[in-house]
Amino acid sequence: MKALLFVLRRSLSCHKVGFGLTILTVALSFTLCLGIFSLHRQSKSILVMENLGFDAVLGARGSALQLVLSSIYHLEASPGNLPWEIYKNIKDHPGVEHAVPFATGDNYKGYRIVGTLESFFSLYGGGVNFKDGGPFLGGDQMVSEKPGAVLGSTVAQETGRRVGDLIHPYHGLVFDEGARHDNTYKVVGVMEPTNTPADRVVWIPIDGFYRLGGHVLMGSGETYQPEAGVEIPDAHKEVSAVLLSLKNPMFGMMLDQTINRQGTVATLAFPIAKEVLVMYKKMGWVLVILQGVALLSLIVSATGSTAAITNTLHERRREFAILRAIGARRRHLLFLVLGQSVVLCLAGVVVGLGLYAVMMFFVVEALRENIGLHFSIFFSHEIFWQLPVGTLLLGCLAGLIPATLTYREDVAANLNE
Amino acid sequence: MKTSNSNTTLLKVRALTKSFPLATGGLRRVMDLPDFSMQQGELVYLAGGSGTGKSTLIHLLSGVLKADSGKVHLLGTDIQAMSEGKRDRFRGLHIGLLFQTLQLLPALTSLENVALPCGLAGKPEGHSRAQALLQGLGLGDRLHDYPNRLSTGQAQRVALARALVNQPSLILADEPTASLDAENGKNAVSLICETCRREGASLLMVSHDPRLREGFDRVLELDQINQVGREAAT
Numbered sequence: 003m004k005a006l007l008f009v010l011r012r013s014l015s016c017h018k019v020g021f022g023l024t025i026l027t028v029a030l031s032f033t034l035c036l037g038i039f040s041l042h043r044q045s046k047s048i049l050v051m052e053n054l055g056f057d058a059v060l061g062a063r064g065s066a067l068q069l070v071l072s073s074i075y076h077l078e079a080s081p082g083n084l085p086w087e088i089y090k091n092i093k094d095h096p097g098v099e100h101a102v103p104f105a106t107g108d109n110y111k112g113y114r115i116v117g118t119l120e121s122f123f124s125l126y127g128g129g130v131n132f133k134d135g136g137p138f139l140g141g142d143q144m145v146s147e148k149p150g151a152v153l154g155s156t157v158a159q160e161t162g163r164r165v166g167d168l169i170h171p172y173h174g175l176v177f178d179e180g181a182r183h184d185n186t187y188k189v190v191g192v193m194e195p196t197n198t199p200a201d202r203v204v205w206i207p208i209d210g211f212y213r214l215g216g217h218v219l220m221g222s223g224e225t226y227q228p229e230a231g232v233e234i235p236d237a238h239k240e241v242s243a244v245l246l247s248l249k250n251p252m253f254g255m256m257l258d259q260t261i262n263r264q265g266t267v268a269t270l271a272f273p274i275a276k277e278v279l280v281m282y283k284k285m286g287w288v289l290v291i292l293q294g295v296a297l298l299s300l301i302v303s304a305t306g307s308t309a310a311i312t313n314t315l316h317e318r319r320r321e322f323a324i325l326r327a328i329g330a331r332r333r334h335l336l337f338l339v340l341g342q343s344v345v346l347c348l349a350g351v352v353v354g355l356g357l358y359a360v361m362m363f364f365v366v367e368a369l370r371e372n373i374g375l376h377f378s379i380f381f382s383h384e385i386f387w388q389l390p391v392g393t394l395l396l397g398c399l400a401g402l403i404p405a406t407l408t409y410r411e412d413v414a415a416n417l418n419e
Numbered sequence: 420m421k422t423s424n425s426n427t428t429l430l431k432v433r434a435l436t437k438s439f440p441l442a443t444g445g446l447r448r449v450m451d452l453p454d455f456s457m458q459q460g461e462l463v464y465l466a467g468g469s470g471t472g473k474s475t476l477i478h479l480l481s482g483v484l485k486a487d488s489g490k491v492h493l494l495g496t497d498i499q500a501m502s503e504g505k506r507d508r509f510r511g512l513h514i515g516l517l518f519q520t521l522q523l524l525p526a527l528t529s530l531e532n533v534a535l536p537c538g539l540a541g542k543p544e545g546h547s548r549a550q551a552l553l554q555g556l557g558l559g560d561r562l563h564d565y566p567n568r569l570s571t572g573q574a575q576r577v578a579l580a581r582a583l584v585n586q587p588s589l590i591l592a593d594e595p596t597a598s599l600d601a602e603n604g605k606n607a608v609s610l611i612c613e614t615c616r617r618e619g620a621s622l623l624m625v626s627h628d629p630r631l632r633e634g635f636d637r638v639l640e641l642d643q644i645n646q647v648g649r650e651a652a653t
Contacts, residue, residue: 005538012526324522327483328581329511329539332504414478417518
């Protein structure tokens, strides 16, 4: 065995360039495959966000998915506004444990500004931890001249703002330097990373949101312009969404019946995960196709490995004939050729794992920055042993054809060459 | 070291035939050997010109080639009746081959080349035996040199050591001095004969060079024992 390992090592070192390219091909395919599988496996659990701290979202009549995307993922525009009265009613519903209103529509340098209440911070994800400072107080009371703002961890990191800094909101969801509000907010807290889209949000008191310059309220159906120093009557207030935690899931079904089936004003997204799963299932076939393409590329690279080895067989036929003449048996030649294929695939897997780690580092960062979801590079999942083992088995299969061809060579003819 | 016993038959060939297909169709018979035998420890020189089937005979006797018919008994076992795999194993254990072009593996050092047959036969002592053989052949300082760094004579001694490393009963040599000049050829054959005698191995050497016959126990003309050659001559 040691002697054959010698021959194998020498043979690999004699074809460095060709085999190096084969290793790179296998490594790239492996990286692609593992990347797609890894994102697919993680996306479901990450998108569902099981420990959100809320069970349902109430919003304007429209798409429940859009409501979830706008209020939980902070991706879409809100489907519309609801009068404050509806928030108060749902808050007082016997089945509702907590209700937290959201008002959205502005940004700070591209990061969404959400007006809410202090209670949000004690409920979201079981309670938000602060890296610095703390939450603003209240939220629905008339705010001071420089009301407090809480920054999500990504916002703080990317904008460099810290507790004590003043920030100016900008009108609209898309950052436009010309659309700056005159109002200023003093940063009172910076959240620890929650690894959710909340990290990409600037949180301000909902009353302060109403008072941003140019904001007009239409909760009563009539236009109302908030005035400084004057409390806003509840009748004029509006909310973009209300996050609900329920005393019992049964109440969710009851509310679903009342609001979605019998009502015409609002939409209830319950359970929140259901809407995401519906979207996930709709997109599922795309992911299946992507996985298929990735697997196909792995098979193509294994075929490339077969071709590379088969090409070397022609120039090595004399070597194999000598080996046969001095006593090498079928299993020895199988070991040499299959070993070569397995070594190439093993090297491809090792290099591929390295490339995967580098690629995913950037992908994870891009996903965190752009949608606020935190994916992991390595996590506990069978794909991390299944794919390497599968690739090695593929390597064995890839070596089988050239290995079989090798033993069929005419030893006498090759010795005479 | 094996003990020479010239009274014991080592190799016995009966009715051995081999034909090769012609490009134009049909078959051309190149070997028809009705009877040939060698005693244990015997050194036999088989003379033959180009195209008389010297290499074919070596390949048939070693089991590299499958005969159309006939028997090749070595140590009482018919090589030609064996499966391909068993022939490979048997050859590795009992036959040493010396080739015209030496056929050393260029990617392995002298020592690795010589030790390889032991490794293939599963013998653990290959390394020390290879080292001892190479030192015995005056190559103690070239153990870790690759074949392209050796002179033809040195490479030939490495090939001889490789043929002997598994202590085979029979060495089959196919024009092993073809790449040497006359003087070095004679010296090489002397060394081969001397080493085979010392190691107790029988030697069957085929060559077209009549000057190399010295030192052998028996000299035969291939044309005389191969019926195909005899028919051509008559």
